[in-house]
Every structure is written in structure tokens, then in C-alpha cells.
Amino acid sequence: MGDSSDAVMARWLQSAGLQHLAASSAGPAGDQRGAGVGGLGGGAGGAGMLPSLLMQGYGPQSVEEKQRLYMLLRNLNFNGESLPASVSEPYTPTAQKFGSGTSAEGLYSPELRGELGAGLLDLHAMDDTGLLSEDVDSEPFEPSPFMPKEIDDDEDDMITGNQLGPADNYNAVTSEKEINTRENNVAKIKVVVRKRPLNRKELSRKEDDAVAVHDSSSLTVYEPKLKVDLTAYVEQHEFCFDAVLDEDVSNDEVYRETVEPIIPIIFQRTKATCFAYGQTGSGKTYTMQPLPLRAAQDMIRLLNQPVYRNQNFKLWLSYFEIYGGKLYDLLSDRRHLLMREDGKKQVCIVGLQEFEVSDVQVVREYIERGNAARSTGSTGANEESSRSHAILQLAVKKHIIVTETRRQRDRDANEAKNTKAVGKISFIDLAGSERGADTTDNDRQTRIEGAEINKSLLALKECIRALDNDQIHIPFRGSKLTEVLRDSFVGNSRTVMISCISPNAGSCEHTLNTLRYADRVKSLSKGGNTRKEQSTAPTIPSMRESSSAPSYPLSVEAEEVPNQIQEKRPVDISRRGAENFTSNSSMEPDRNNFSMIPSYSNRGKEENGASGLNDRERVDFSSGRTVYNSKAQLIQNSANAQEDEKVTRVSPPRRKVIREDKSEKQNYMKKDSGIEASRPGYKVQQVRQLQQQQRPTSASASQVSSRQSEKESSCDDVEIDAILEEEEALIAAHRKEIENTMEIVREEMNLLAEVDQPGSLIDDYVTQLSFLLSRKAAGLVSLQARLSRFQQRLKEQEILSRKKSSR
Numbered sequence: 001m002g003d004s005s006d007a008v009m010a011r012w013l014q015s016a017g018l019q020h021l022a023a024s025s026a027g028p029a030g031d032q033r034g035a036g037v038g039g040l041g042g043g044a045g046g047a048g049m050l051p052s053l054l055m056q057g058y059g060p061q062s063v064e065e066k067q068r069l070y071m072l073l074r075n076l077n078f079n080g081e082s083l084p085a086s087v088s089e090p091y092t093p094t095a096q097k098f099g100s101g102t103s104a105e106g107l108y109s110p111e112l113r114g115e116l117g118a119g120l121l122d123l124h125a126m127d128d129t130g131l132l133s134e135d136v137d138s139e140p141f142e143p144s145p146f147m148p149k150e151i152d153d154d155e156d157d158m159i160t161g162n163q164l165g166p167a168d169n170y171n172a173v174t175s176e177k178e179i180n181t182r183e184n185n186v187a188k189i190k191v192v193v194r195k196r197p198l199n200r201k202e203l204s205r206k207e208d209d210a211v212a213v214h215d216s217s218s219l220t221v222y223e224p225k226l227k228v229d230l231t232a233y234v235e236q237h238e239f240c241f242d243a244v245l246d247e248d249v250s251n252d253e254v255y256r257e258t259v260e261p262i263i264p265i266i267f268q269r270t271k272a273t274c275f276a277y278g279q280t281g282s283g284k285t286y287t288m289q290p291l292p293l294r295a296a297q298d299m300i301r302l303l304n305q306p307v308y309r310n311q312n313f314k315l316w317l318s319y320f321e322i323y324g325g326k327l328y329d330l331l332s333d334r335r336h337l338l339m340r341e342d343g344k345k346q347v348c349i350v351g352l353q354e355f356e357v358s359d360v361q362v363v364r365e366y367i368e369r370g371n372a373a374r375s376t377g378s379t380g381a382n383e384e385s386s387r388s389h390a391i392l393q394l395a396v397k398k399h400i401i402v403t404e405t406r407r408q409r410d411r412d413a414n415e416a417k418n419t420k421a422v423g424k425i426s427f428i429d430l431a432g433s434e435r436g437a438d439t440t441d442n443d444r445q446t447r448i449e450g451a452e453i454n455k456s457l458l459a460l461k462e463c464i465r466a467l468d469n470d471q472i473h474i475p476f477r478g479s480k481l482t483e484v485l486r487d488s489f490v491g492n493s494r495t496v497m498i499s500c501i502s503p504n505a506g507s508c509e510h511t512l513n514t515l516r517y518a519d520r521v522k523s524l525s526k527g528g529n530t531r532k533e534q535s536t537a538p539t540i541p542s543m544r545e546s547s548s549a550p551s552y553p554l555s556v557e558a559e560e561v562p563n564q565i566q567e568k569r570p571v572d573i574s575r576r577g578a579e580n581f582t583s584n585s586s587m588e589p590d591r592n593n594f595s596m597i598p599s600y601s602n603r604g605k606e607e608n609g610a611s612g613l614n615d616r617e618r619v620d621f622s623s624g625r626t627v628y629n630s631k632a633q634l635i636q637n638s639a640n641a642q643e644d645e646k647v648t649r650v651s652p653p654r655r656k657v658i659r660e661d662k663s664e665k666q667n668y669m670k671k672d673s674g675i676e677a678s679r680p681g682y683k684v685q686q687v688r689q690l691q692q693q694q695r696p697t698s699a700s701a702s703q704v705s706s707r708q709s710e711k712e713s714s715c716d717d718v719e720i721d722a723i724l725e726e727e728e729a730l731i732a733a734h735r736k737e738i739e740n741t742m743e744i745v746r747e748e749m750n751l752l753a754e755v756d757q758p759g760s761l762i763d764d765y766v767t768q769l770s771f772l773l774s775r776k777a778a779g780l781v782s783l784q785a786r787l788s789r790f791q792q793r794l795k796e797q798e799i800l801s802r803k804k805s806s807r
């Protein structure tokens with residue numbers, strides 16, 4: 001065990017930035033190998049050497065090195081063995097004292113994982129799935145090629161203010177253009193599948209490996225089946241994804257494939273979400289566990305780049321879980337948290353503790369602390385954690401230097417007020433996917449929790465699809481999970497979904513469910529990403545720019561200007577809706593993949609293809625501000641064309657009319673003559689006509705009555721503007737409703753296709769159908785209510801006008 005133990009120890013030391021001590025450890029300390037932590041295979045001996053390394057003079061020289069070694073030792077001391085007296089002084093890199101907690105399994109050495117307690121986002125670890133040690137590679141942290149090299153302080157002077165951060169394989173800072181190109185190159189949604197190796201138990205049962213990974217993007221599942229006459233046969237299911245990672249792919253490669261490309265754009269106001277999905281034991285925790293730490297490492301490296309350091313960018317960490325629809329802070333004694341929406345529709349988690357971090361070691365500790373909070377829950381810790389979603393967020397914030405006077409004023413204000421969000425990445429370890437459909441459990445509470453999980457998984461899928469489809473309405477309210485993640489879905493966002501699958505034939509059904517879920521998430525992104533990325537991001541600031549408004553982070557703008565967003569597509573939505581609906585009505589389940597591929601590919605064609613305005617829209621959106629003006633022109637032209645075609649059609653291009661009305665209003669006030677009504681809404685037009693009749697036209701009217709009438713007409717116009725706005729909102733809501741309904745219908749058809757399959761879970765079907773129907777009903781009820789309000793408003797207005805005219 002000598003050599004391997006040395007190697008493991010060298011890697012541990014390397015992970016703590018103490019690789020130079022490896023040589024010393026091979027000296028006299030090496031003689032004591034195995035004396036420390038025992039019974040843990042190759043790595044244990046190495047752990048045993050560490051105390052002596054720390055105690056004796058030839059080891060670490062500086063206080064910082066000692067602290068690091070102490071931490072390393074403490075984290076490896078998972079068996080509860082006490083540290084030597086000489087190293088037992090507390091290490092307190094943060095102001096907080098952490099709970100006793102379990103060790104950071106897997107964070108140091110994958111060999112040790114599985115023997116330890118719950119790790120990062122370890123929701124429902126199974127103790128019976130330990131893999132053969134030879135399957136598992138130890139993975140030291142290597143500096144990522146995506147990340148810029150650390151720049152010495154001396155180099156700072158060479159870098160000028162406006163130069164921006166990271167790009168591939170570079171040492172110097174690149175231009176904003178390059179950054180934008182890179183940003184656009186990172187897919188908005190990436191779906192990656194990871195297959196884990198067969199574990200000991202599966203091998204001992206001689207289970208077949210039913211998943212064959214062909215290349216970096218496709219795989220086949222061989223599902224063993226029985227015919228009615230009990231003859232066995234194998235059904236093959238082929239899948240394609242953005243990336244398929246085989247069993248021998250290391251965590252390091254997973255990081256490089258999934259999270260690493262996103263990190264630099266977090267500094268460019270992007271919000272990203274990375275989540276693992278899959279059945280229990282498929283490797284979610286194993287996959288997710290190292291990611292936040294790796295990400296933090298790269299983010300900290302970036303923060304140390306002069307361009308960000310000069311801007312006072314800092315990294316903040318928070319960690320909480322959603323269990324049974326409630327939020328708990330994992331870094332604050334599982335404090336119950338409340339979710340609120342502020343005036344800007346931003347979701348705030350009231351009371352969530354966020355910690356500023358600038359050291360990977362400290363990040364590691366917070367993660368451990370959060371894990372400990374999860375695994376030591378007061379009632380049935382394991383059950384609890386297995387039914388929760390854990391969310392770890394790393395946020396980049398710009399610290400605003402406050403002047404003395406302002407500081408005085410804000411003395412009592414929260415420190416957060418002095419920071420401005422730049423971007424963030426959320427890591428989510430979802431509860432096991434099969435839990436939601438767990439029908440064998442008799443416990444009512446457990447079943448309800450299962451339904452809750454199912455609901456959130458469905459809602460998450462809906463949101464991702466809506467997001468990728470550039471829908472105006474994103475169904476955040478579908479679940480607590482999506483509500484919490486709301487701000488990660490709007491504006492400039494990226495999503496990475498890692499679907500974890502077990503390879504054994506016995507898990508085929510779950511594996512297929514996981515892959516179908518992944519397939520659906522993926523489907524809508526086909527052929528649409530580039531356009532969609534461009535369509536949201538550049539247009540919004542251009543609107544702002546044109547009104548010379550201050551520039552906000554992109555995502556905030558996206559939320560702040562819902563009306564403008566609707567404005568972008570006033571004419572085409574119903575049309576697009578109709579096209580979609582037509583294509584959907586021909587949807588046929590693909591029997592091989594059990595997915596609705598035809599519908600999505602049709603949609604891709606429609607969107608890329610000949611849907612007139614859509615095409616023009618796409619071109620327009622890609623060229624930003626000037627294009628937005630031409631877009632307005634386009635809307636105008638289109639509206640004019642419609643008017644030419646059909647004189648009776650009076651519904652106006654929405655915003656345009658309001659502007660016209662306002663200028664009309666001014667004209668009217670000046671001239672005090674009749675209204676030159678231009679295409680108002682049908683009812684509103686009637687009201688205006690009534691008003692027109694009421695207004696004094698005689699030149700001989702006294703000044704008083706003229707002023708009176710001016711006043712009245714001004715009030716009337718305000719009224720009319722309000723009605724027009726309502727009318728506009730009603731029509732927009734109707735459009736949204738149609739889009740929603742179509743999404744739901746699509747879901748229903750998928751559901752039907754699934755339930756038709758042999759072995760489908762009826763409970764799953766029932767839960768999903770009930771979720772969809774309640775969404776449908778809620779949408780209709782809300783539209784109906786809006787319509788009634790509007791009808792009522794029109795009635796009142798008419799009565800009022802009649803009264804006036806009879807006076």
C-alpha cells in the first residue's frame with residue numbers, strides 16, 4: 001500500500017495547495033504511515049502521516065500552511081479520532097464555528113466517499129451501492145484551461161480598466177466582443193447524461209449493463225422485456241443529448257463539460273442553474289458534490305483578476321433546502337425561511353444567510369456545515385433529506401463603496417444594500433426522481449411529499465422549456481422550487497441538467513424515465529438557442545437606451561419591463577400559436593423514444609422557417625437597437641396592411657395606439673375640436689364617439705364652459721387611456737393563456753403516450769394529469785376574471801358617458 005498511499009497523500013496535499021510538503025512526508029513521517037486513520041484503504045495511511053508532518057519542524061513553515069494542513073487533517077479525521085494535542089488548536093478561518101458535522105466526503109478523495117456520512121447535497125445516499133474501488137479515480141483539482149491564469153500583483157499595472165475577464169486558454173484579458181461571443185456560444189440549456197459504473201452489488205448479482213454509450217452524444221438502453229407468451233426479448237431505446245458521459249468519465253471531466261464554460265459568463269450578468277436528476281443511487285450526489293467547490297475555486301481565481309478585483313466583485317455563498325414546500329437555511333441552524341416577492345417581482349428569501357467567501361477552504365467548510373445540517377435533522381434525518389431539494393448558490397456581487405455621509409445614513413441598513421448582484425450560479429441536488437412516483441409507500445405523508453417532489457420536477461421542466469422557448473409567461477408558480485429559482489430563469493440565464501443513470505438492467509425503467517425527462521427538457525432547444533439568446537438579451541437594453549434610462553443588470557431589466565417584452569411581438573403571437581397548434585395536432589408519439597419528437601422538430605422548422613414575421617423578427621433582434629426601431633416600423637406596416645385588407649378590423653397595434661392617443665389628446669386639448677380617432681379598440685371607439693357628441697363645438701360657448709369642458713375631456717381621456725391599457729392587458733393575457741394552454745395540451749399528449757406504454761405508473765399519470773388540469777383551470781379562471789372586470793369597466797364607462805350626454 002506504500003506507493004498508492006504516498007500518491008493519495010500527495011493528492012490530498014495538492015488539494016490543499018501544499019504539494020511541496022509531499023516530499024517532506026516521504027521522509028521520516030512516511031514511516032508512520034498507517035498509524036493514524038485506519039481501515040480506509042489506500043488513503044488511510046496517508047492520513048496517518050499528516051499529524052506528524054504538522055508536529056515536526058520539517059513540514060509547513062508558515063501559519064497559513066499550518067492552518068491548511070490542520071484543516072486537511074481535520075477533514076480527514078472522519079472516524080472521530082482525536083488530533084494530536086499539538087494540532088488541536090481551533091482553526092477559524094471564518095467568524096463562525098461550525099458544527100461537528102461529517103467530513104466532506106468525496107471532496108478530498110473519491111476513494112473515501114461512500115464510507116462517510118452524507119456529503120454535499122447528499123439527499124438519500126444508499127449505503128449498499130458502494131462501487132469497486134478500482135472504478136473510482138482520485139481527482140485532484142487541476143487549474144482549468146477555461147480560467148485565466150492567476151496574475152501577479154506586478155502585472156496589474158499592465159491591465160487597463162475596461163478589459164474584461166476570461167476566455168479560453170489565455171493569459172491576457174480579452175475584449176468585450178470576445179466575451180459576448182463566448183457568452184453566445186454557451187448553450188442556453190445543456191442536457192448532459194452521466195452513466196455510472198455497475199456497483200459491487202450489481203456485479204455480484206451478475207446484473208447486465210443495459211446502457212451502451214456510443215459516442216460523446218448518444219447512447220442506447222437495452223430494455224429486457226417479456227412477451228405475452230413469456231419469451232424474453234430486448235427492446236432498444238436510442239437517445240441523443242448534448243453530451244453523454246460514460247462510466248469512466250471523471251468528476252473533473254464532468255465539471256469541464258458542464259459548469260466550467262458557464263463560470264466566466266457569471267461575471268457578465270448571467271444567472272445559471274445546474275442540477276442533477278435521476279433515480280436514487282444513480283450518482284446525483286457523486287456528480288454534484290464536487291461541482292460547487294470546483295466552481296468556487298474558478299470563481300475565486302477570476303475574482304482575483306485585476307479587472308474584477310478593481311471593480312470590487314465578491315463571491316457570496318448560501319445553502320438552503322426545500323422540504324415539503326418549505327425552505328430551511330442549512331447555514332443557519334435550519335432556520336425556517338420565507339419567500340417574498342418585492343416590488344420588482346424579484347424573489348427574496350427572507351432571512352437567508354449569505355456569506356462572503358474568498359478562500360476555497362472556507363467554501364469547503366460552509367458546504368460541510370450545510371451538509372451536516374441536512375444530515376442531522378431532528379426527525380428521521382435520512383428520510384427527510386431524501387425528500388428534499390438542496391440548493392447551493394454562489395453569487396457574484398459588486399460591492400459599492402459608500403461615502404461617509406451615505407454610510408451614516410445607511411447605518412442601520414443591511415450590508416446587502418451596499419452590494420449589487422452581478423450573476424450567480426445555483427447548484428441543485430434534486431430529490432430522487434422516482435420518489436415522486438413512489439406508489440408503494442403506504443404512509444400518507446410520504447405520498448404527499450412524493451407528489452410535492454413530482455410537482456416540482458414537472459414545474460422545473462415546464463420552466464426550462466418555457467425559458468428555452470422564449471415564452472413570455474414562465475410558469476414559476478408551479479412549485480416552490482421554481483419560484484425560488486425564478487430569478488435564475490429570467491433575463492440572461494443558462495441551465496445545465498445532468499441526468500444521472502444507473503446502468504444495471506434492473507433499473508431500466510427508471511433509467512428510461514430519466515432519459516425521457518431529459519429528452520423533453522432538451523427537445524425544445526433544438527435549433528433555437530442562438531436565436532433565442534439573441535432575441536431576449538439585446539432588445540431589452542435597446543428599449544432602455546432609447547428612453548435613456550439608467551442601465552440595470554440585464555435580468556433586472558427583463559423583469560422590469562414586461563410590457564415592453566409583450567410589445568416586441570404584438571402581431572405574431574396568435575398566428576404563431578395557431579401554427580403551433582396545427583403542428584401539435586399532428587403529434588404522434590415516437591414509439592422508439594417515447595417522446596414527442598415530431599412536434600418539436602416541426603416547431604423548430606416553423607421557428608426557423610417561413611413564419612413570415614418571425615423570420616423578420618429574428619433578423620431584427622439580432623441587430624439590436626436600430627433593429628428595434630425597424631421592428632416598430634414593421635409592426636406599424638403590418639398593422640397598416642391589415643387595415644387595408646379589412647376595414648372593419650379595428651383592433652390596434654397595442655402600444656402604438658396609446659402613443660397616438662396621447663398625441664391626439666394633446667391636439668385635441670389645443671384645438672378643442674373633434675377627435676381624430678385612429679384605430680382605437682372597438683368598444684373604446686364607441687365611448688369616444690359618445691364623448692365626441694358631448695363636447696362643445698360651438699365657438700360661442702363661454703370661456704367658463706370651455707374650461708369646464710376641457711377639464712372633463714381631459715378626465716375622459718385619462719379614463720380612456722386606462723381602458724385602452726386594460727384592453728391591451730386583457731388581450732395580452734389572452735395570448736398568454738393560449739400559449740399556456742398549448743403547452744399543457746402538449747404535456748397531456750405526452751402523458752397519454754406514456755400511460756399507453758406497458759408498465760407505466762398510473763399514479764404518476766394521475767398526479768401529473770391533476771397538476772396539468774389545475775394549471776389549465778387556474779389559467780382559465782384568471783382570464784375569465786380579467787374579462788369580467790373589463791366588461792364591467794366598459795359598462796360603467798358607457799353609463800357615465802350616456803349620463804353626460806343627457807346633461
Ligand SMILES: Nc1ncnc2c1ncn2[C@@H]1O[C@H](COP(=O)(O)OP(=O)(O)OP(=O)(O)O)[C@@H](O)[C@H]1O
Nearest residue numbers: 114123124125129196280281282283284285286432
Ligand atoms: N460515476 C460514478 N463513478 C463512481 N462511483 C459512482 C458514480 N456515480 C455514483 N457512484 C457511487 O454510487 C453510489 C450512489 O451514488 P450517489 O449517492 O451519488 O447517488 P444519488 O443519485 O445521489 O442517490 P440518492 O438519490 O439516494 O442520494 C455512491 O457510492 C457513489 O460513490
